[in-house]
Amino acid sequence: MSQTATPPAAAAAAAAPTAPASTGDRIRSITLSHVVLPLPNPVSDAKVLTGRQKPLTETVMLFVELTTEQGLEGMGFSYSKRAGGKAQYAHLKEVMDVAIGQDPSDIAKIYESLMWAGASVGRSGVATQAVAALDVALYDLKARRAGLPLAKLLGAHRDSCRVYNTSGGFLQASVEEIKEKATASLEAGIGGIKVKVGQPDWREDLRRVTALREHLGDGPFMVDANQQWDRARARRMCRELERFDLVWIEEPLDAWDHVGHADLSRTFDTPIATGEMLTSVDEHMGLVDAGYRGIVQPDAPRIGGITPFLRFATLAAHHRLDLAPHYAMEIHLHLAATYPTEPWVEHFEWLDPLFEERIEIHDGHIFVPDRPGLGFTLTDEMRSLTVDTATFGA
Structure with missing residues (x-):
């Protein structure tokens, strides 16, 4: 059987590297x-x-x-x-x-x-x-x-994530005010409640947590110390807080104390959560390298955007770490939906005046919008x- 030889010029052209693909847009x-x-x-x-x-x-x-x-x-x-x-x-x-x-x-x-x-x-x-x-x-x-919604473009594992509220649990509010806000959040379909701790008087922290646990029954409940304990106080408080069956204890130590957070995450049954204050993939990987076994809380606007968020999320998933992104639910809902294990998304209504649309929330879950992109337009x-x-x- 005869074969037609490929002309040398055509062969050279076929072997030459092709130009990078382009959308033709700028x-x-x-x-x-x-x-x-x-x-x-x-x-x-x-x-x-x-x-x-x-x-x-x-x-x-x-x-x-x-x-x-x-x-x-x-x-x-x-x-x-x-x-x-x-x-x-x-x-x-x-x-x-x-x-x-x-x-x-x-x-x-x-x-x-x-x-x-x-x-x-x-x-x-x-x-x-x-x-x-x-x-x-x-x-x-x-x-x-x-x-496509951003979550679908990236490759979603789910159409919704568990959601918890933080905005009602700050320390300037009385216990009764926090109870009222917690009830309103739960009635609005939000699944979990987080409150702030870390006061100079640790006994007051325990008093408030006890009151809120009684109010919430066995519902999902988190606390956040906002980096205000040293290692000794953090160990004592984590031990005291074990009895409240918390979803996590957040930022018990300085955000850069990777070794301290790693130690707590391996010592106590209640998961430790941290990461929201870190501003690069390398800073987050310091936790992993220290042997951290808790929940990671990267914040896309703080870590540098979606590009570095996804880089770290891939590494976190490889190490079987749970995920609970911080703030900015309008962005993080999409990113959380792409994580292999179901994360928590933090609910704050503070940014609502800036966007025309609202996110669907019910039955303890927050749902990915079906609108293209992030799914939001800016308001007057x-x-x-x-x-x-x-x-x-x-």
Whole structure:
């Protein structure tokens, strides 16, 4: 049987590396918005009672809205509490030009280019939190272009996650006020209740926890010390709290005390939870490397966006760690739905004035929206709360 020889030129062309695939689209313009959202009432956790911080009165938001040459749009956000909002906004303004003209599908490439553009101030902290807003917007755009909720684009394991409320459990509220708010949350379909502890008088912590456990019966119940115990006090308190059948004890130690958290997680039956204050994958991996066996609580806006969140989530799943992302349920519901084991999502209603849509909650679960992308559009109130904007590109 005769065969036709391949011409040398054609063979060379076939062997040559092909150009990278492209959507044919480019980022045309990006608008940043610096938004100050007042809270209805100031709230205090243990950091206030120990004199380390002032009561929280507002959340400062950094929004990114981007448009491509093909007319596609994406929206993302980051946030700060008490300090850092102006710094996030200023940092992103300095490096944003790098993103203009890039293919919006090259999310990891864009993320790295912005991190290196601002690397002189480090690749954690304010730098990552600023870039996070753009990273989230790029994922929102990608899912909108596909016509899918973000969770479905990433590959969901479930359509809903367990949900618990935190906003009703702060320390400035009396036990009776917390009971009333807990009842309202449960009646609204929320499954678990978290309250703050870590006061200078540990006996008062136990009094409040006892009262709330009696009020909740055997329902899911968590406590959060907001990093206010040293190692000795943390061990004593974890021992005292074992009898309350808690879902977890959160941040008993300084957020950077990886060894201390790892020790507690291997010592007590009640799970330990931490991670919300960490601002890079490397900081989170410090917990894993120390032998931590508790619940990890990465925060996508703090860790640097969805790109690094997914990197760490893959590693956390490999180590069989449970997940309970911190705050920003509008983003974290999608990410939690992609985790192999069912996580908890934290419910805060504080950001509701900024978004037109509401998330479905019932029977102790919070449900992934069926709308494309994150599934949220910005309100006129968000525009009225904007104190500064900057636009890049056409």
